[in-house]
Amino acid sequence: MSSTAESTSILRFTVSDRLEHIAQITTFVPLAVTGLVQRYAGSGLSQGIITLFGGIESVRIIHRVFAAILMVAVVYHLGAIGYRRFVLNIPRSMGPSLADLRAAGQTLAYNLRRRDSRPPQGRYTFEEKIEYWSLVWGTVLMVATGFLLWNPIAGAKILPGSFIPAARAAHGGEAVLAILAILVWHFYHVHLKHFNKSIFTGYMTLEEMESEHPLALTMEVADPPSQDELRHRRNRYVPLYSLGAFVLLIGIWLFVSFEDTAITTIEPLESPAVYAPIPTTTMPLATTTTMATTGSTLPSTTTTVIVIAEDLTWASIGPIFEAKCLMCHGATNQTAGLSLATFNDTIAGGNDGPGVVPGDPGTSMIVTIQEAGGHPGQLDANEIANLRAWIDAGAPEK
Amino acid sequence: MDTDRNIDSDLNVATFDRPDGPRWAARRSSVRRLTAGAFALIACTALLMLAFDPGGVASAQDDARFNNDTCLSCHDVPSLEVPLPSGETLNATVDSDTYAASVHGQLELPCVLCHTDIDGYPHPEVVAETLRDFAVERYTSCFGCHQDQYSATVDNVHARARAEGNSAAAVCTDCHGAHDVARPSHNDVDITQTCRSCHSEVYDLYAGSVHGAALTDGNTDVPTCTDCHGVHDSQGPTDTNFHLFSPQLCADCHADQELMGKYGISTDVFDTYVSDFHGSTVVLFEELAPDQETNKPVCVDCHGVHHITAPTDPESSVFKENILSTCQRCHPDATTNFPAAWLSHYQPSPGKTTLVFVVRLFYRILIPVVIGAMLVYIIFDLARRGRFHRKAERVQHS
Structure with missing residues (x-):
């Protein structure tokens, strides 16, 4: 300076x-x-x-x-x-x-x-x-x-x-x-x-x-x-x-x-199980509660009322096939070579032989397969009973 | 912040493509929007291709293969069962009356609209190992018509749980049903019962809370599950930002003067929370670092979550006699005086927390008085100096 x-x-x-x-x-x-x-x-x-x-x-x-x-x-x-x-x-x-x-x-x-x-x-x-x-x-x-x-x-x-x-x-x-x-x-x-x-x-x-x-x-x-x-x-x-x-x-x-004022993590005040399904809850796939409970246990003979048709001919059997079978076994789509569209087709049978043996429902495949259950287009007990009676009667067309 | 409390408005799925409610939708990232958009585009293209395909949905009612009667000819039969590798049985029976009564049935929607993998018989083999796998596999077809609702679910708490391997996490059909799907009732009780089917423990806590008890008494002002957790874009406490955002969910109702006025409940609760240490920290985290955790409590950490009770309830964690132990959950060393450090949601006033009121008043007066006096001094000083300088200049000039 x-x-x-x-x-x-x-x-x-x-x-x-x-x-x-x-x-x-x-x-x-x-x-x-x-x-x-x-x-x-x-x-x-x-x-x-x-x-x-x-x-x-x-x-x-x-x-x-x-x-x-x-x-x-x-x-x-x-x-x-x-x-x-x-x-x-x-x-x-x-x-x-x-x-x-x-x-x-x-x-x-x-x-x-x-x-x-x-x-x-x-x-x-x-x-x-x-x-x-x-x-x-x-x-x-x-x-x-x-x-x-x-x-x-x-x-x-x-x-x-x-x-x-x-x-x-x-x-x-x-x-x-x-x-x-x-x-x-x-x-x-x-x-x-x-x-x-x-x-x-x-x-x-x-x-x-x-x-x-x-x-x-x-x-x-x-x-x-x-x-x-x-x-x-x-x-x-x-x-x-x-x-x-x-x-x-x-x-x-x-x-x-001086002090640790607070802990670092907060514990939740309550800790319920997040997933605790009510025991009676049905699986969503089951369409309704009744369906879910009856669907797996129902033996078809116990609850279905059997009414055999008076007129045991193709006129009463044909509509059963029409309602439940023709999608797969129709005239145009003959799954396994079988058509149930007409009386003649039905008697003719499919690749595995005749579906209907007139007079012998026990060897008719259409009966044995249906009675075994689980076939798509499953017939109910009443329908199977009518089918059996029809074959027993010789499977008449008219 | 979105203050619209009607989160359940996004339940109004009267028609297709109604977007989810604004609350969570607004919080969805644009990336997720893009993903959902791309997903929607692909699906629309697929649907368009189906429409121009002569065997597609457009001609469904004409083609026997896609006629519901065709499907029901088999599936209306009880005991239509598919054994699964898990040992469970997939019940493939559909009760035609149930379906007819459902919202889809009323619109006569074809089965194949949802069962997109079916185009005749034989059906493709069921690959699902368990019933649950089958449900998880199938629910994706909901996207075909309900894009917005479906897209809202893709990042929800259930979807994320499922992605982490928890197949029990809900899919569309768990809440809405499948063949018995009905229009959402929007009824608060129904909503709680739907959630209850999986979250029964949480429900039990809720049912005992001040909110749940009021709902049982028919009061629909109270929040139900979806008011806080959202509907299709449901969020839960495992989302960090859910915890941080939750005070604003509470505020949606508890800062609503009209609503709270009905019950004589203070609407200061949110503002007083935010103006104090815990609340301001939580809001800052929520706004600046929503992906980070903080150890500062939100409403539910002191008041209780599903089992929340009124502060006047002796059971309440914030009841006068219980509050110290509530504080001690985070502040283990806290003693008797400590809870009074929190102003219990009161704005400081002469009657409540007088000391804080007096200190605030003191500074509200002191600051303007002191700074005002300083400014007055400076103004006089400047004026005098200006005069002095002018005088000095005159003296120099003369």
């Missing part, structure tokens, strides 16, 4: 401060994004972002990872404040005071043209203190409510159950407040009003300091402590802080691993 730059630039933020700010950005932004998409999960934009992150469960994991990083950053911040205060012995500059209230009133008066100049302010203006303490308050609240959301069972062991949904409402409400405050207050003061790069570069020009933090320039600076004194304080502070940080980190570890 050139000598002129040194003469006009004043160190405002140490490397540690600047890193803390970077850590703040890198946790706040992902937390805000992954949190907002959960709060407004119904919107298309949220769902697009959720998909981008690999689904809602991933979003929740990302949110929690950054929450843990933020909490670690808080532990670091506490150490940094302590170091400044107790080792370097730098006076408090962020603490709220009556002077801030006065400065706020005077700024208001200036803005309302009741005053000609802005009130001179110190290292941190009241506007900056508002932002810092909002952040502190917000972080405490988010950590506390976040704990309840992360560990609802543990939370409900101590607190009433309704604290969990209340914590959810507060976590979401505070998040919206914080995000809007950053977008309005923070962006106005360090980006819009004029771009204040000091948190990144670490330096402010003398002019800027004179305009914004004049009291910081005129503040009495205590003599820096001697090297021995510094070493002595550091040797006292570092172990103490380390112990405190260790306890806090254990606390964070507990925070993130």
